[in-house]
Each structure stands twice: as C-alpha cells, then as structure tokens.
Amino acid sequence: MDSALLIEKIVLVLVILGITLLIATYSTYAERKIAAFLQDRQGPNRAGIFGILQPIADAGKMFFKEDLIPAASEKWLFIMGPGIAMFTACMTGAAIPWGTELHVFGYTLHMQIADIDIGILYIIGFVSMGVYGIMIGGWASNNKYSLYGAIRASSQMISYELAMGLSIIAVVMMTGTLSLKEIAAQQHGINWNIWYQPLGFIIFFTCALAECNRAPFDLPECDSELIGGYHTEYSSMKLGFYLFAEYINMFISSAVIATLYFGGYNFPGMDFIESSTLLGWLQFATLFAKIFFFIFVFMWIRWTLPRFRYDQLMHLGWKSLIPLAIVNMLITAAVVLLKSNSF
C-alpha cells in the first residue's frame, strides 16, 4: 500500500470516528429534547443556549464520578465489558460508504474506509460481537439483575439476528452483491430498495431496534424489572461507555438502514448537478440527513411505544418476524428468477 493511500485512509478513519462520536454525543441531547417535546416539557436548557452544552456537562460529570468496581466482581472482565461494547460499536462504521468521493483541497477522497467484498456480512459479524460487551459486563458484575440483563440481551440479540440476516438476504438477492458500495451505487437517483423491499425494511428496522436494545425492546436494561439491567453495577465512565455504545449502534444502524433501503447517498435529481465537488458534498449531506431522520425515528418510537413483555418479544421474533422474512425471501427469489428468465 502506498503511503498516500495509507494517509488518506487514516484521515478518513479519524474523521469518521470523530463524526461518529460527535453524533453519539449529541444524540443524547437530541434524545432528551425529543423526549421533552413528546412529553410537553422543556428538556435540558441550563447549559448554554437551549442546553446545547448539556452533553459536555454530562460527559464531565461521568468522567469525574467515582469509579466503583464491586469487590465480588471478576475485575478484568468487569473492566473489559464496556471496552468491548465500545470497540465493536466503533468497528462497524468501516464498511459503510459515506458518499462516493469528496474533493477537498485538490485531493479526491473515497468516502469508504474499507470497500470489502462482503461489507454487509462484516457489519453483521461485528453487530453479533456487540453482545459480548453486554454479556461479559453483566456476568462479571456478579449481580443477579446484571446477569438477568446479560442473559436477556444475548437471547434477544441471537433471536433477532436471524430475522435481520434473512431480510438482508432478500436485498442481497435483489442486488446481486454483498458489497455495500455496490448496493448503494445501484440505488441511483430515487431507485431505492425500499420500493422493492417494503416488508424487508420493516423487518430489518424492527430487528435493528432490538439489536440496539432500544425501546420497545430495551428488556436487557428494563428499569422497572431489572434496576438497570446489565449495567446496574457500573458507574462513572464505564457506564458512560455502555450508554455511548448504544448511541453509536443507533447511528450505525441508521446508516445501514439508509444505505440498504433508502438509497444511501443517492438523492433524486443528482444527475443534474454538474460540479462533482458539489455533488460529493451533497451526497455526503444527503446520507447524513437520512441518518438523522432514522435516529429521530428511533427516538420517536422509544418515547411512544411501551416496552414489550419478554414472552411477547420472543413470540414476535420467532413466530412473526422470521416466517415473514422467509416469505419475503422466497417471493424475492421467485421474482428475481422470473425476471432473469423472461425479461
């Protein structure tokens, strides 16, 4: 690998990581503001104008709090848990195409860190790793509530991963590729996958909610039953890491949903823009607009729907979503076959 490419990739990694962390930080603020709006309150409004500095104040508070490690815990695993959660959350951004190319100071930046052949599998792989952070942390805490949270998280994530994978298979069959770059590029203009895969999108979105442990599927941390679930024993920045990882996961899920079903960086009328510099920036902005919209939907759902019961969660996953995803897959396969034979 020549050094120019290496530097480009390092810059891109740092920029994407920075953006990810910034968006995760401000998602906490957005969440509280949206919750306040939906409940007819003011929300945070003390730190800065409209409370805009609230996340920084929160981070400062988290950072300077006393960091407790329970005496009966498995110390190393207790420390590793939040680290794993954060690490796996940050890794997934590497395979997402954040745009086509961007012209900055005369350089052409390709807006994807790693154009791997199997991008979508890479993301599923790291999402499935994410459960270890929760499981290890919950078990190492040596607390029954934490253990319950960890067990719920793992069974929930395994159950919903299946339906998620099956709904992705339909997209993969339709597009004929596992590379996210290709999938995004095929949805030129307004030829988005959502028009062909509405059911797949609904299944995927539901599973994404469950994979992020977001309400109405937030049973692993369900406060009314489990105090705080897997992070009951955590304090200070370790707790901060867990909460932060959830927001990063939400951001990445939104990016994946936008890329798989809503055209990624494509927008209607993109052919009429002649300047490639402008087009690059507009594509970048379009993708982020879509991501912000989905983050908003995630929050909207959280503050609107009540939490599922555990048996309802399992019924929904195994008896509704998986059969629906299989039916969706079969129909897609039949249509793809017919199209390739007769048209």
Add this chain to the structure above:
Amino acid sequence: MEDAGTTVMMNQLPFIIFSFIAILMALGTITARNPVYSVLCLILTFFALSGHYVLLNAQFIAVVNLIVYAGAIMVLFLFVLMLLNLNKETEPVKSYLWQISGAIAAGLVLVTLAGALKGASAYMVKGGPEAEGIGLVKNLGKILFSDFVLPFEISSILFLAAMVGAVFIGKREKQEGGANS
C-alpha cells in the same frame, strides 16, 4: 531483489502473529480454571483463525466463521455457562483413571490427525495469480453450486434434520412437564 527476504518476513509477520495468538488462546481454553474465561479464550482463537482465513484470501469464510462460531455458537456456550454458574467448589473431582484414559484418547486422536495429515503436502493448493480470488464469495458460490452441489445439499439436509430433532426434543419435554397452558 535484495529485500526479497524482508518481503517474505513482512508477509509472514501477520501469519506468525495470528498463529501465536491462536496457539496461546487455545492453550488458555484448556488450562483456564474458570469456564467463562475458557470460552472467551476460545472466541479469541476463532478471531485468530479468521485472521488466517483473511491471509489466505478467504474473506467470506473468515466473516462466516466470526458470525457463526464466534458470534452465535459461542454466545450460546457463554449463555449456558453463565446460567450454570460453575466455579471451583462445584467442579467435580475426577479420578486418575479418568484422567489417564482421557490423555490416552486425546493422544490417539493426535496420532490419527498426524497420520492423516502426513501426506497432505502432496495436495497443496497451488498459489499464484489464478488462486487469488478462490475464496471470494462469487467463486465460492459457483463451486458450491456446481462441483460440490451434492455434498452441499446433503449437509443442508443434515442441518435440517438436526433442527427438527432439536425442536422435537424440546416439544416432548414441554408436554411431559405439562407446564404450558
């Protein structure tokens, strides 16, 4: 030409690192007293093996190895171990007879493996540019559905049978218990 040696070293460096991790973690798996640490070591072993697959240009196998083994099966292992709450006090004490017979059995497996792999170098896949894309999804899919279609289908029937069997066993226990509705 003079830095051919260093290039070889550079190419082998990831292999050595992955092998080192894999062996270390495999040892950790069998020596750890706490079963949870054992499983975590095994997960890291799978990671190292996936690294090897990537080095062999088999990205698909690498990722599937992570998704299926490290991501799903090991989660189930960990799940069961956490529920069992094993620790030193509950660990069954094994007699010497068991330990000796275990050692002999494992040694026999080693001998069998060594014997089976002795002549394996003769069937080495030849490297080079034509073998470059052999592990990519496209080639793998083509081979699976043309040359190896029969073994592939048979193994999928095996999976189906295992699934039906698991469901059947689970269902029968439920009826005997009479707990559900």
